Amino acid sequence: MNRPSDSVLDTVAAGSYFAPHDILGPHEEGDGWLIRARRPFAKTVTAVLDDASEVELAHVRSGVWEGRTAAQPHAYDLVATYDGGPDHRADDPYRHLPTLGELDIHLIREGRHEQLWQVLGAHVRHFAGVDGVSFAVWAPNARAVRVTGDFNSWDGAGHAMRSMGSSGIWELFVPGLSAGTAYKYEILTEGGAWVQKADPMAQWAEVPPATASVVTESGYTWADDEWMTARASQSPLDKPMSTYEVHLGSWRPGLGYRDAADPLVDYVLAQGFTHVEFMPLAEHPFGGSWGYQVSGYYAPTSRFGTPDDLRYLIDRLHQAGIGVIMDWVPGHFPKDEFALARFDGRALYEHADPRRGEHRDWGTLIFDYGRSEVRNFLVANALYWLEEFHVDGLRVDAVASMLYLDYSREAGEWEPNVHGGRENLEALAFLQEVNATAYKRYPGIAMIAEESTSFPGVTAPTSQGGLGFGFKWNMGWMNDSLVYMKRDPMYRSHHEGELSFSFVYAFTENFVLPISHDEVVHGKGTLFTRMPGDHWQKLANMRAYLAYMWGHPGKQLLFMGQEFGQLSEWSEGRGLDWWILDQPPHRQLHDFVAALNRVYRDNAPLWARDSDGDAFQRLGAPAWNPNVIAFARRDHHGNTVAVVCNFSGAPIHDFALDLPEAGEWSELLNSDAQIYGGSGVGNMGTVHADGSGRAHMVLPPLGVLWLGHRTAAGDDAV
Incomplete structure (x- = not known):
């Protein structure tokens, strides 16, 4: 091996070399082996081999040391001494082979790695006889990447990652680390600036407003085999499905995933809902976004506990016979500097053209659905929640914003597709892929589109050119019916079509009838306050409306608090008006919703042929x-x-x-x-x-x- 140049050694010492394993670690040289290590400020450095023999290393330049031995050093520790400081002994990260295989890299480059979370990100591993954590991140535009964290005092110069070539992946195995380690990636951009980023594939994170990723390892043992086996043999289209939508942080404030399990199970069972739908629980920096601006797509928010705590909550719901839908947000992500935006110094996850890559109304960025690695990131993310957390379906947020290039844009602010149309062809292909893949791998689930336009074939099979969703939210029904119910009964006779028009198209898609969180915020009031008349009449109107809704073709979704006639508009910053259940009329409405669900479930005509x-x-x-x-x-x-x-x-x-x-x-x-x-x-x-x-x-x-x-x-x- 030729001696590296001084400039290369200086770059290695600075932690900014793209291939540190080519310089550091053991290397065959002539009839022996050379061990090279980076230990700035050390007084002495010694390699202690697995047979207890020692190799003294000499300082070469800029804190880089090297020494020679006759036999191949399979395993060794580096012992460094310092003036006025304690000795430091550690396994050498640069003696280890990559933790990613060639097949993994091939699948990632092709955008077809369906278990991406198992190879990218941070993972506790027993590797080459040593316990530690492997790190792998996709950053194709970076000049160098290193891992910084609480294990190296947030100085990543000693933990530079190796480039895995044209795949754009960077990798490093660090012996001795374990679950609970906080870390980020330091990325050297093409422009020469270092930026710190949370891991896009992290499976846990610090509690916001802190933004570091956290190494995690699941030790959870599931007990929902009966539920999962039954689910795989059934279709939710042919089963009763009434969903209770929950914002976990404000359902009963102060409860974490584990604390919420028993009261939520008891409440949903008593009310008779078949499913719970959680508003987004992926990590997000701002609580006021309700989880719809995601910074950690693979990390359950740490606000409520650990990933295994969330597994426990879902497991308990399943054991009680309650399905779980998770809100999923693949349509956009926030611009926070620590997260996905310009991840390696350039547009990477987002489309580089702002006409396709930015939601100006929302202040967010749009994924580049045409890039195979980005599409893989999102498809694998959907599978991750289905696989690792056993969720029974995903409600896909803001599908309309993904379908159209001119969504919320004026003339001149968007560019037509290759056919001159307004459809985002790459987003359509992504949605078809994620739905087809999810249903193939996890039969019995429900992929649900929040889609507010008349785009055709949302729930048609992908084999027939459809998007492949299992269900679509019926926004037309929701808007028309709420407009009707708001009218004074004496004027309703002229507007009968607002209730009956939905019968014309009720069977064109597989519909869910949603009265969601969006209908009880931003000055809209609540379902109760929208109803006309005095207090008694408002409650009577609510009962009539819900009975019409539960009888109408389609599945049902009701946001928390509406089942007992919440008076105040929902706010994520406080709990529901549970006190109102002390008032008999509202307790009676609460009981009525339980009766609705019970009678609905007991009578197959109300659900068995919803789309027929x-x-x-x-x-x-x-x-x-x-x-x-x-x-x-x-x-x-x-x-x-x-x-x-x-x-x-x-x-x-x-x-x-x-x-x-x-x-x-x-x-x-x-x-x-x-x-x-x-x-x-x-x-x-x-x-x-x-x-x-x-x-x-x-x-x-x-x-x-x-x-x-x-x-x-x-x-x-x-």
Whole structure:
């Protein structure tokens, strides 16, 4: 081996050489071996070999030392002595081979490493007979990269990483480190500046506002095998699905992942929801973003505990029979200097063209979906949450912003695609890839799009050119129905279409009906305050609206607090108005939502064929009243539930309605029942339809009836 030049040795000593392993560590030379080490300010440096023999190293230049030995030194420690300081003994990081294999690097370059989190980032490993931590990061534009952390007093010059060639990956194994180590990467940019960055692949981080990454190692043993096995054999489209959306930090303030497990499980079970959807729990610097500006895509936020604490929470929900949806944000990321923005001194994760790479309205950056490594980062991230945390689905935020190049842009602020259109073809391909891959690897999950436009085929299979989502949020239904409900009942008769128009397109996609956090912030009030009338009427309107919503084709999602009529607009900085449950009318609404979920789950016509137009029938003959919306749902066995809604403020007596079947119809649910705070107007539990199916009934004011009819063949199938 030729002696390195002085300039190379100086660069190695400064920790800014791109290939430090080529200089430092053991190297065969002639008929022997040379050991070279960087130990600035040392008085002496000795290599203690695994057979206890010693090799004295001599100072060469700028704190670089070297010594020779006849036999190959397989393992050794470096012992350095200092004037006026303690001796320092440590294994040499530069004697170790790379921890990434050639196949890993090939898959990363191709953008096809589906378990990217297992090779990039920081990992506790037993490697070459030594315990330590391996570090690997993608920074293709960097001139040098080094690891800095609490283990080296935040001076990374002694822990320069090696370049893995054209892959753009940098790697280093540091013996002796363990879980709990805080670290960052120091990156030398092409312009000659050093920047400190958190690890994009870190699986844990310091509690904000601190920004360092933290080495973690899971020791969790899952106990949800029964749930996971059953999930893999089922499709959520054919199952009941009513989701309770939760912002963990304000559901019950002060509770961490573990502390929240028991009360959340108990509450969701009592309310009868099938799923919990968590607003984003990936690490984020600003709590006021509600998690929608992510800085650590692979790191559960440390605000509520460790990654294993989150595993415990999800495990407990699964053991109680409750599914878990996680909010996922692949559409944009913040500009914070410590995170992904200009990661290696240039646009890397973001698109370099600001017409495609920046959301000016949100002050965020947009991923470069056309770059294979970036696409791999995001696809693997979706798989990471499904694999490592057993989540049952991802709600993908802001899909519309990803689909269109002109999203929230004026003319001249965007560039058409290669075909001259407005669609972001690279983002479309990414969404198709992530959905197809997720469903292939994890059958039974639900990929859910928050998509607010009429983009076709959101839930169509990718094999048919669709985006491949399992569900799409029905924003049209949400907007129209809330506009209708806000009206005084005396004026609703002229706006019946605001409730019934959704029936026209209800089966064009697989829909979720969302009353989410977005509907109870930014001056919108709450579901309760949007309703017209006095306090009693507001609660009656709420019960009627929720009963209409639960009866409507599609799955349901309700944001926390709306189940008991929260009065104050939601704020992430404080808890819910739990005190209001001491007021009987709000406790009764709370009980009504539990009844809704119970009856919904017990009656398959309300969920078994949500996306099948042949299972739906609009009702209205022979009487017609613009304040009455009526329809019927049927399951695979011929059992039927009729949903009859009276949105006027007065009862309607002797209302004639042709039902799909003759015979007795059971009153499964009456939103006006006295036990729920209603006036008690009803039909004594049953409604009779004559041989032609015509029935006469009483419709309660601001009330909804669910009427059930079973076929003989379907008695045990509802």
